Every structure is written in C-alpha cells, then in structure tokens.
Amino acid sequence: MPIEFEAPKPITNAQFVLKTVAEEMMRPNSRYFDEHEHEIPWNYIEFMHSAMKAMGGNSLAPREPAPSSPPPEDERHGGDGGKRPPIGYQLIAAQMEALSWGDVGLYHCLPGGGLGAAAVHAAGSPEQREKFLARFHGDKPTFAAMCITEAGAGSDNSAIRTRATLDEKTKEWVINGEKIFVTGGDKSFTEYEKLGRGFIVVWASIDPAAGRAGMRAFVVEGGTPGVRVVKLEHKMGIRVSDTAAISLVDARVPFENILGSPTVDQNPTGFKKAMATFDATRPLVAATGVGVARAAFEFLKERLAEREIHVRYGLPRQKLTSIERDVIDMEIMLKSAWLMVIKAVWMADNKKPNALEASMSKVRSGDICTKITQKVVEMLGPLGYSREFLAEKWMRDAKITDIYEGTGQINRLVVARQILGYSGAELR
C-alpha cells in the first residue's frame, strides 16, 4: 500500500455513531459527575453495556478485552473477509478519540476489561485468557483494573514492594502490599449488585532479590478476602473515573492466577511483557488526549464563529490577528498529533515494532492536549474559566494524559533511548 490517508469505512462509521453517543450520553452528564465525585454513573454504564451488546460488543467502544488485545479476525481487516490490511488498533484508537471528545472521565467508566484485561492478554496463557476474559461478554457490565503503582513506586515501577509468596501446602499465592491510583479499582473489585464480578491485576514480586525478573502479575478476583479498597482519591479532573487505593493483607490467590512463569529462572522477561502492554496502549492513551483537545478546540471555534470571527487561513502570519495565529497553531498541533497516533497504531496493526512511534505519539499528545486546553481557557476569558461551560473541565481532564501510562518525561526517555540506541542503564 502506498502512502495514504483515507480513513477506512469502519472507522468513519464508528466516528459517526460515537459522536452521537458522546453528544447524547456523555456531554449532558459531564458537569453533573464532575461535581458529584465518587457517584457511579449507573445509567450511563448500563446504557453503554447494552448498546455494546446490541452492536455485537465491538463497534461501539473498545471491544473486549480492551484496549490492547488484538481484535477478532473479521474486524481486523476492514470488514472485507481478510483481504485488506488489518485495522483493529486503528479502530480502537478512533473510538477512544471519539469517546474522549465526549468525556474522558466517562470513557474510563466504559464497562469492560480496560488495562486489567490488557495485561491478561499480554502476559497470560491461552487458558487464562479464556478463563478470565469471558466475563466481559456477560449480562452485567463488568470491569477490570491494573495495579502497578505504589506510594514509593510510580515512574520507577520496578521499585514495587508488594510481595507474593507461595504457600506450598495450599498451593496458593499469598499477597501483601499497598497499591494506589488504580483506575476503576472500585468498580473492578467491589461487589456491586449491578455489576458482574470483576478482577484487578496486581503486580508483585515473587523474589525481591531478582529485581525486575522477579516481577509478576496476579489476577485477584473481586471480593477476595484480605483485599480492601481503602480510599477513593479526590482529583483535579476525570473525577467520574474512580481512582482507588487498594490494600492487600495476606490475600490468597489460586496458584494458576499468576500470569507468566511461577519461578524466576524460567521467565526473565516477565517485566518486559508487562511493559509491552504499554507499547500497545500508549498510542491509545494518546488518542484520548487528542479527543479532549479536539473538544476544546471545536468549542473555541464555535464561540469565535458566534462573534463572526473566522480564521483567515492562507494569510501570511504578519497579517493575522493573534487569535487567528493561536487557532492555526492549535490546529497544526491537533492534526499532527492525531496522525502520529494513527501511524503508531497502524504499525501495531501491521506488526511493525512501534516502541518509538508509540512513545512519540504519547509525548506529542501529552504536550498538545495540555497546551490546547489551557490556551482555550485563556482565550475564552471568563467563558473559559467559568464552570458554566466545559472548557475549564477539559483543561483539568487533559492534564492526566501527560501523567499516566508513562509521564511525558518517561516517554521522552523511551524515545531518546530508541533514537540513541541506549539501554535503560545508559540513559536513566
């Protein structure tokens, strides 16, 4: 295929449908849930769950298990019986962008496996995938979450202190530790009547002396004794998305719930596999940043149009007003960030190694979505700063893009190592 920029039909169709979903189901709820932190948006969750089921579970939102697992065969080929190149990740990126245009916080409340399922998919055996992922096709909306971060281990996630030891008698893993900042941790772990049983994927060391090689992920079923959601954070933005602190005290987990090998020597790549999850998900998180930025940008252009301010594209900069220059600069940022996302996921779809492009897209998206949303609030003055409109919320929501799934700095490190050919030890 030559160089081409024609969005495939399944993508434009999804964008069309999701725009309506965003307008009908997300935007009208944005403000309410921003101001009622920790209230669960049940109507939205149930609506999205049944809508996804009605549409075969895969065309309305990131399909299960979302978002990093390879999509099913039929959908991977632009709906053409396998003759066309695969577009599964591209479709997911487009869906995430479209939903985040609606509301990134509510996007995180979309029922499904999220990062938890992604980890099972990346590091689990075929039997484990079968066992743990089937639930997302059930009658009730179901969630899963990923727990790596600890108070003393954020960017440097090899510093985690959570321990898993094998009880030789019962053949159970016994896990102890404190996890923080778990997106969807409450909905994944707490047993709500309206939800199916979810799980959390907990990262722990089976051998602290082995460093990264000793790190493993464990599937911990919702409601497991000894595990408690101890806190829900109060955040600057994406408030409708619960961010949980979870403590594990002598939590017992079946032997077969370990993802990867149970001994250190057989599987020195356990940590690498976990990190591979992020090569797949970084451009998708970047896509959410593009979505919020586009929301703010379009809102700005609408407000300007109401005042008969139309950007005069084509004029030399010297003749443009400052408003026009800002709008043009934002549009350049927005368009190019989206193309970088698309290129990164296109590479994933075509099985090309994309660690560089994945991190570049995340760097770019983190940069531009914060810049654009902040600029929009500034340019709109009182309208921007006022909670009567959503611009100020989008600015608060956007900031998380530059923090989770690798901060802007961590992704710069990944990019730099790639372009310099350095290892982690050579460039820290």
Add this chain to the structure above:
Amino acid sequence: MYSFDPTEEQQMLIEAVNKYAANDLRPAARDAEESGELPQKIIAKGWELGLLQASIPETYGGFGERSAVTGALAVEEMAFGDLAGALAVTTPSLFATPILLMGSEEQKREYLPRIVEGEWSPYTAALIEYAFDFDPNDLKTTATLEDGRYSLNGEKAFVPFAKEAQALLVYANLDGQTQAFIVAKEAEGLSISEEREKLMGVNALPLYRVQLTNVKIPAANRLGGESGCAFEQLLASMRIANAAAAVGVANAAFEYSRDYAKEREAFGVKIAQKQAIAFMLAEMRTEIEAVRLLMWEAAWELDTGREDAVKDAYLVSTGAADMAMMVTDRAVQILGGHGYIRDHPVEMWMRNGRGFATFTGLAII
C-alpha cells in the same frame, strides 16, 4: 485505508536521492555556502536523477506522471543533503511544474520538452516580493490587459538564477487574483539586478531582484491561456515543497547533533546520557515526525484532488517553519560553542531553518 509505506518505486527514488544528497550535496555544501558558488557539475548530477523528468508524461518529453507525494519525499531527501543545492537542482521545476499542471496545450508543447529533454537549464519563477507582509494572494506586482497584451509592473525578490534564466514565470496581480505570466529573458522592460540578494543563508543559491516596467507580453503567455490558472493549487504545491525542505533540513540537524551527542563527553559520560540533551533530541525527533506526517497528508490530498489540500498545505508550511527553527536552534545548542563555529554545519542549518517562514515560492512539487 491509512498507510505509511512509500511504494517500491518511491523507496528506490528516496535511496537514489539520499545517495546523491549524502555523497555530493552535503560534502560540497560548506564551500558552496562560503564561496557562493555551487559547482555546475553537482547541479548537473542532481538533474540526472530525473525528478522533474519523471513527473512529466512522455508526450511532453518526460517519462512519468506527477505525484505530489513522490515530489515531497524527494525534496525532503535532497534538502537533507543541502538546502541551497536542493533548491538549485529543482529550480527548473518552478517554471515547468506550473506549466505541466495549469498550462495550455500550446504552452506545454512549447516549453516542457525543451526543459526536460536537455541538460539542466535555468528556467525559473518569480513569486516573492520585498515586503515584510508579503502575501502571495495579494501581490503588488500587477498585470493589466492592454490592447490584447498584458503589461507587467512591479518588483520581484529572491528569484533563483534570474540572471541566466531562459524564461521566467512571473506571478502578478490581475484584477485581485494572482496569475502567472511567461516572460522571455529578452522582454523589454525586464531588468535583473546586477548584484545577487545578500541573505542570512542559502548563499550558494544565486537569487536576484527582478524589476518589471511595462513589460508587454502576448495574451497567450498567461499561464493557462485565456482562462488562466488556479493559483491556489500551485501555492499549495509550493507550500508543501517548502515544508518538505524544512523537514529535510531539520532532520539533517537532528541526526548530526544526535551523533555528536553520542561522542562528546562531559562529566564522565556522553552528553547524550544527560536528560537535558536526550530530551531535546527526543522532542526534535517528535516534532519532525509530526510535520512530516502533516506534509505527507497534504501531498496525498493534493494528489487525490481533495479540497482540504489548500488549507492543509498552508497549515503544514506554517508548522514546518516553526519546527525547523526549533530543531536547528537546538542542534546548535547541543554542540555548544562548537556549534557556533562554522566548521560544523549546524549553524548553517540554523540560518537555513529560519528561512522557511519566507521561502514559499523557491520550491514546488
């Protein structure tokens, strides 16, 4: 579909141009910049790559078809070698490509074979004017129809190879619209400055000021004949070419400073191992990629006849100018004091880098 793979043919072309850029243009660049002369045999060798020839159909003496994407890939690669050299080699396109795209049948038959069948010969175009708020859609140079002939009046700046040019394509304001006119070198009232333009960069490229005083040309010499041309499309093509050249220069600066940072030591480690340097490099690479993708998209839109091409070409040209300045500035920074010395090319690329805010009109794809 989305796809980011050049075709096999394009890949071969990129490799050929890259070889020329690395082995011929780059080694000659510094001397050319200092002396103001690019050796004719280097220009001739670049011409033999056949970029323009390959964009023109056989009927008119070429051997291919025009593709903006291919053109953009080639311009980027050539500018990666040396900007002044790239602009010199491709100067005949400034005249030929608009004729190919917008010319009347007679114009194509008269000029295209002549230009592409022989050796590199100076055919050129005059768009830029000497004003801080120069606007290609609001030219001060005018064309007026008088007794079945056009009369051209005004001053043009930065016209490549004007002195030797066989003919110039002069852009002028006809009733508020930018249109192009073919002006023969011997036309009465056409006067070309003795002195070359003295600029901050691209000193190897001979650029001149051109004065037009009641230059009378036959009505048939209006590009496209009576109906004229769609200038928007030509401008888009020039803007994409400008962006492509900016990406090439920026990438040259990025790669050079990256390689330097992996060699240079300070405080016991390579400077590339310091985040302050590594992060600059990561951002340079990211920004280059951003503009390159925008540039490809705009070129693809042009090739597929999409309306967005005009606006997107404007956006990418604007973005490319900022990006090239940022990247080339940082390249100098990464080399520190050594970057400021003319032994290294980065200071030259930084001077080139600022030019893309002004250079639209010096290249076309």
